[in-house]
Amino acid sequence: MRFGGLTAVRSVDFTVNSGEIVGLIGPNGAGKTTFFNCLTGLYVPTEGTVAYQGRVLPPKPHLVTQAGIARTFQNIRLFANMTVLENVLVGRHTRTKEGLWSALLRGPGFRKAEKESEAKAMELLEFVGLAAKRDHLARNLPYGEQRKLEIARALASEPGLLLLDEPTAGMNPQETRATEELVFAIRDKGVAVLVIEHDMRFIFNLCDRVAVLVQGEKLVEGTSEVVQADERVVAAYLGEPFEGDPGEAEAAEVEAAEAAAASESDTAAPSETGTAAASESDTATPSETESETAVAESTGDPEDTTDAESTGTTEGEAQ
Amino acid sequence: MTDTTTEPTAKAPEAAGRGPVPLPRAAARLLIVIGAIGTIASTFLSWTWTSDFPGDLTIYGYPAGLQVIALVAGALTLLYGLALWNVRGLNWLNPGKATTPVFLIALSAFAVCWFTGIAIAVDLGGLVNLDPGAFVAMAASALPVVGALALPHPAPGTGLRGYFAKPDQPRHGTLSPLAERAVITVGTALGLVVFTYGIGINDDDSETFIGFLLVLAFGAWGLVHAGLLDRYATMSARHKGFATTLAFVAAVIFPFTQSDDHNANIGVNILIFATVALGLNIVVGLTGLLDLGYVAFLGVGAYAAALVSGSEYSPYSVHFPFWAAAVTGMGASLVFGVLIGGPTLRLRGDYLAIVTLGFGEIFRITVNSLDGDSGPNVTRGPNGITQIPDINIFGFNLGDAHDVAGFTLGRFANYLFLMLVITAIVVLVFTRAADSRIGRSWIAIREDETAATAMGINGFRVKLIAFALGASLAGLAGTVMAHVNYSVNPQPYQFAGAAPPNSAFLLAAVVLGGMGTVSGPLLGASVLYLVPEKLQFLQNYELFAFGIALILLMRFRPEGIIANRRRQLEFHETGQLDVPAQTTLTDDPAVTKAGA
Numbered sequence: 069m070r071f072g073g074l075t076a077v078r079s080v081d082f083t084v085n086s087g088e089i090v091g092l093i094g095p096n097g098a099g100k101t102t103f104f105n106c107l108t109g110l111y112v113p114t115e116g117t118v119a120y121q122g123r124v125l126p127p128k129p130h131l132v133t134q135a136g137i138a139r140t141f142q143n144i145r146l147f148a149n150m151t152v153l154e155n156v157l158v159g160r161h162t163r164t165k166e167g168l169w170s171a172l173l174r175g176p177g178f179r180k181a182e183k184e185s186e187a188k189a190m191e192l193l194e195f196v197g198l199a200a201k202r203d204h205l206a207r208n209l210p211y212g213e214q215r216k217l218e219i220a221r222a223l224a225s226e227p228g229l230l231l232l233d234e235p236t237a238g239m240n241p242q243e244t245r246a247t248e249e250l251v252f253a254i255r256d257k258g259v260a261v262l263v264i265e266h267d268m269r270f271i272f273n274l275c276d277r278v279a280v281l282v283q284g285e286k287l288v289e290g291t292s293e294v295v296q297a298d299e300r301v302v303a304a305y306l307g308e309p310f311e312g313d314p315g316e317a318e319a320a321e322v323e324a325a326e327a328a329a330a331s332e333s334d335t336a337a338p339s340e341t342g343t344a345a346a347s348e349s350d351t352a353t354p355s356e357t358e359s360e361t362a363v364a365e366s367t368g369d370p371e372d373t374t375d376a377e378s379t380g381t382t383e384g385e386a387q
Numbered sequence: 388m389t390d391t392t393t394e395p396t397a398k399a400p401e402a403a404g405r406g407p408v409p410l411p412r413a414a415a416r417l418l419i420v421i422g423a424i425g426t427i428a429s430t431f432l433s434w435t436w437t438s439d440f441p442g443d444l445t446i447y448g449y450p451a452g453l454q455v456i457a458l459v460a461g462a463l464t465l466l467y468g469l470a471l472w473n474v475r476g477l478n479w480l481n482p483g484k485a486t487t488p489v490f491l492i493a494l495s496a497f498a499v500c501w502f503t504g505i506a507i508a509v510d511l512g513g514l515v516n517l518d519p520g521a522f523v524a525m526a527a528s529a530l531p532v533v534g535a536l537a538l539p540h541p542a543p544g545t546g547l548r549g550y551f552a553k554p555d556q557p558r559h560g561t562l563s564p565l566a567e568r569a570v571i572t573v574g575t576a577l578g579l580v581v582f583t584y585g586i587g588i589n590d591d592d593s594e595t596f597i598g599f600l601l602v603l604a605f606g607a608w609g610l611v612h613a614g615l616l617d618r619y620a621t622m623s624a625r626h627k628g629f630a631t632t633l634a635f636v637a638a639v640i641f642p643f644t645q646s647d648d649h650n651a652n653i654g655v656n657i658l659i660f661a662t663v664a665l666g667l668n669i670v671v672g673l674t675g676l677l678d679l680g681y682v683a684f685l686g687v688g689a690y691a692a693a694l695v696s697g698s699e700y701s702p703y704s705v706h707f708p709f710w711a712a713a714v715t716g717m718g719a720s721l722v723f724g725v726l727i728g729g730p731t732l733r734l735r736g737d738y739l740a741i742v743t744l745g746f747g748e749i750f751r752i753t754v755n756s757l758d759g760d761s762g763p764n765v766t767r768g769p770n771g772i773t774q775i776p777d778i779n780i781f782g783f784n785l786g787d788a789h790d791v792a793g794f795t796l797g798r799f800a801n802y803l804f805l806m807l808v809i810t811a812i813v814v815l816v817f818t819r820a821a822d823s824r825i826g827r828s829w830i831a832i833r834e835d836e837t838a839a840t841a842m843g844i845n846g847f848r849v850k851l852i853a854f855a856l857g858a859s860l861a862g863l864a865g866t867v868m869a870h871v872n873y874s875v876n877p878q879p880y881q882f883a884g885a886a887p888p889n890s891a892f893l894l895a896a897v898v899l900g901g902m903g904t905v906s907g908p909l910l911g912a913s914v915l916y917l918v919p920e921k922l923q924f925l926q927n928y929e930l931f932a933f934g935i936a937l938i939l940l941m942r943f944r945p946e947g948i949i950a951n952r953r954r955q956l957e958f959h960e961t962g963q964l965d966v967p968a969q970t971t972l973t974d975d976p977a978v979t980k981a982g983a
Contacts, residue, residue, distance in 0.1 A: 129843075130845045130846070133843030139841055141841075148834060150830055150834060158827050158831045159843075166823065167825065168820060170823075171823030171824065171825055172816055
């Protein structure tokens with residue numbers, strides 16, 4: 069996927085099997101959301117294809133959803149002025165087919181289908197725990213419940229593969245854990261899940277496999293141990309070790325200072341890491357697309373266009 | 388919002404809950420009642436010496452014109468004044484004993500009396516033309532306003548603005564179903580009376596109509612603040628079918644109340660206008676597509692019907708029966724809708740608005756040019772197709788007057804009935820489509836098109852359906868319009884003009900009334916048709932006044948007169964975490980507006 073001179077995602081081969089939770093991580097601007105947009109047809113890939121259950125999908129969002137891939141959005145995109153129930157009913161659009169005529173004539177078929185849809189939608193609302201709020205407007209829900217509703221809406225299209233774009237962004241540790249449980253429950257329904265997240269604890273708890281995307285290219289893919297151990301991943305997030313290594317003496321000095329600091333705030337440390345992770349991903353949320361465009365401007369020179377011509381295939385697959 | 392009942396503020400320290408006028412509360416209440424009685428009494432006096440002033444206000448003991456309106460406003464003020472005295476049986480008028488309803492109702496009487504006094508002085512040249520009755524009315528009607536200002540301030544600390552903010556009213560209970568139906572019946576009957584009175588005001592009586600509008604606006608405002616209209620709306624929502632049927636019945640009764648076919652003519656035109664506005668509401672209100680050339684579809688329908696009507700000026704010498712003409716008109720509009728929508732609905736937002744605006748003009752210019760000189764002779768250009776024969780349904784000629792149960796129903800009354808059937812069909816189409824899979828996908832697209840497509844909605848297809856449906860409904864109304872007006876010509880089908888229908892007015896009717904609701908466009912269309920019709924002196928300033936009205940509306944009530952619950956919450960951020968009282972999917976308040 070290229071935007072002018074910038075290659076946002078290049079040669080990412082990726083397979084998700086059914087009943088599997090796969091994580092997609094990477095620093096800001098790595099192209100994770102762009103990759104999602106390619107999968108779901110919001111962007112038309114410059115090169116390469118997306119295949120689902122062996123069939124190549126056309127880059128049209130509604131056809132992708134019809135085929136069985138549903139998604140949530142990084143910045144929640146609910147139908148704000150519709151009720152909770154209506155939001156989920158819209159999600160069932162592809163699984164029902166009553167057209168205008170049946171709506172106008174209101175035959176028995178129409179009533180039956182409406183009733184069925186509503187029953188299915190209520191089932192999903194119970195699944196995510198929002199059944200009591202069915203008649204609230206989506207805009208009035210608290211943040212965490214809006215995320216849940218978005219997941220319920222995506223599930224309403226009865227997908228085989230669910231794409232979650234930062235489902236825990238801005239959540240506190242309790243909510244994050246609840247989301248974890250929810251994703252496991254979804255997996256147990258037989259739905260494959262592909263999740264983008266910045267909360268590493270969440271990702272490594274959850275995922276069977278993790279792929280790391282850096283600068284639009286897949287760096288590593290494997291179990292959480294493999295990924296965590298990989299030096300390149302650490303380098304991508306934290307940068308290369310400083311060339312002129314600090315002397316032994318200096319290192320010891322720093323270590324001693326750190327130890328002293330740690331003993332002082334010993335008790336506070338564990339809970340702090342949790343909130344730190346959450347707030348980190350929170351700030352990352354709005355900046356991702358910005359940083360992509362920023363890169364586009366800075367690398368808009370001809371050198372990069374030649375580089376970009378190397379073929380890229382994006383492939384999401386679930387059996 | 389703080390509590391607005393009178394009890395706690397009585398014990399509160401001085402000035403905190405007081406209104407700006409320093410009077411004891413008992414005196415304030417007394418003042419309201421006395422002023423109201425004075426206002427009522429004054430309407431039985433003579434207000435001016437000459438019958439030159441419209442409505443003839445010269446006769447003692449016989450209120451007329453503006454006096455009747457003042458009488459009604461005075462009576463309302465009296466009722467609200469008495470309700471403050473805890474008179475048995477009147478508590479429901481103002482359950483929270485709030486100050487603002489009293490203030491607004493008193494203001495309605497004050498406004499109409501002072502308006503009349505000033506109008507007499509200006510029209511006839513000087514205060515000498517006022518009879519004592521007018522002075523009594525002006526003085527008496529001012530008393531309740533002063534009294535209301537002496538009542539506890541509705542929201543201390545907000546100054547005068549507090550008097551226009553809606554107070555909290557206690558949550559109302561439910562009545563027995565039978566009683567609720569009785570209330571709806573009375574409400575519908577009242578609506579019919581008010582509408583009939585408004586439409587019956589002589590076209591030259593601009594003053595009377597302004598007085599009517601003043602009392603209607605302030606009175607309705609006061610009733611809204613008293614929580615009565617909300618209560619009525621929930622009642623009608625509970626008995627939706629009953630309320631709708633009743634509104635329809637009221638509309639059927641309307642022609643029987645008119646001795647003059649002229650008012651039936653206005654009624655038909657309002658209905659045509661309202662039906663087209665309702666069709667536009669599908670496109671704009673539900674799907675969120677801004678269509679600035681919508682009137683063209685009305686034109687396509689009208690021209691199609693005219694061409695097959697058997698008029699001798701039509702180049703085609705065919706004469707379709709009405710049902711076939713209606714289908715032709717709808718079909719032609721549908722085809723045009725798809726032709727225009729096909730390439731343009733891939734655009735979003737402003738681009739679509741510009742393209743539809745262009746299409747509207749293209750239609751008018753094309754019709755103007757197909758006159759035999761500039762192009763083939765189809766529409767006879769600016770002359771239009773005239774002498775369109777009247778519709779004949781089952782041997783029943785709508786052009787002739789018929790006697791029904793002792794009443795003579797003229798030509799326009801016949802067309803009014805036909806139009807009522809068509810309006811009912813369109814209302815049915817609108818509500819059924821809105822509350823279905825397809826309607827939900829329209830609203831989803833309006834809310835967030837990207838998310839909607841990601842949920843599997845084929846945006847283009849769904850939008851095209853909305854566009855085509857809206858177009859064909861307008862075409863249907865157009866077929867009737869061609870026959871009602873005897874002729875079609877390109878002139879009315881422009882973007883903006885001084886008189887409805889044109890695209891700007893249609894859009895305004897939808898926005899003014901309330902997007903996404905059924906009753907909103909009906910009400911908006913009635914107002915927008917009646918006001919220019921009755922206020923002839925505005926002729927040259929009409930668009931100016933119209934623009935100012937729209938600006939004020941957007942500032943103070945952006946969701947329209949009748950708000951969809953969704954919209955209301957969208958524009959007013961306060962009090963959002965409400966628990967909705969009803970569990971139905973659509974929440975269009977089925978407020979019945981008789982005859983509209």
